Amino acid sequence: MSLPAEIRLRPIGCVRSPFHDPAEIPKGKGAKHEAEGTIELRPELVEGLRDIEGFSHLFVIWCFDRSEGFDLLSQPPNADRPHGVFATRSPRRPNPLGLTVVELLGREGHVLRVRGVDMLDGTPVLDLKPYLSSVPAEKLRRGWLTEAGA
Amino acid sequence: MSLPAEIRLRPIGCVRSPFHDPAEIPKGKGAKHEAEGTIELRPELVEGLRDIEGFSHLFVIWCFDRSEGFDLLSQPPNADRPHGVFATRSPRRPNPLGLTVVELLGREGHVLRVRGVDMLDGTPVLDLKPYLSSVPAEKLRRGWLTEAGA
Secondary structure, eight states: OOOOSOEEEOOOEEEEOSOSSGGGSOOSTTOOOOOEEEEEEOGGGGGGGTTGGGBSEEEEEEEOTTOOSOOSEEOOTTOSSOEEGGGSOOSOOSSOEEEEEEEEEEEETTEEEEEOOOSOTTOEEEEEEEOOOOOOGGGOOBTHHHHTTO | OOOOSOEEEOOOEEEEOSOSSGGGSOOSTTOOOOOEEEEEEOGGGGGGGTTGGGBSEEEEEEEOTTOOSOOSEEOOTTOSSOEEGGGSOOSOOSSOEEEEEEEEEEEETTEEEEEOOOSOTTOEEEEEEEOOOOOOGGGOOBTHHHHTTO
């Protein structure tokens, strides 16, 4: 396997959310992510948002910037035993990347109003992409989360 | 906006796919991503895959490592005019991050067999996450792609 040793990214903007402490973010069984917030892009990137209003939902790729180090096994609050970190959404991952689907409520210039934020206020955003299609419900298996009743 | 100047990531592994040239990857209207391939993690990360077999689909966050530079506007093959890069899946993005949903077919140690790869062979992988839920079809709007008939 020949891999680049390092990939360097620069945030395109940040999240403004009502959450200032990880404990405030709904987690685990039955957690609903209905919180509203904004995604503020660096103003010089505003042209990159042209026509984004046509999409109802966006993928946000972001950085767990207040997480340090990682564990290969993680026991989420709704789990009865540890699971591999790649089978969880733990912040303590080899690369501290987060992924959230948000509903796009509106745009004012370089600022997107969104619903469904589960990031801390000030979280750096690395990329935005249109959410295009879904896996049909009947084809989806939800692994240990099924047992956990979540 | 106070943002970290730079975020450094190290690939967790790479994609093995049948595609060696971007032209071989199905794109645009009606493109189906049924190609099978593997995701080979760095062997020392194998424990991070524990219980991942229970999930039918995974998010793969990866790096467009053969793309250089970016454009704020991009005209995909199925578009009749340029759109903001964040409203497209163009590889020429401010951060060269790709996101693909794959179906997990099986695992042998640190190697995952998957269906639905749309990456070039050798593409660095940055993170894997379980695909947990879908936006209901009736709530999804697909922006300029609707007009494009894709």
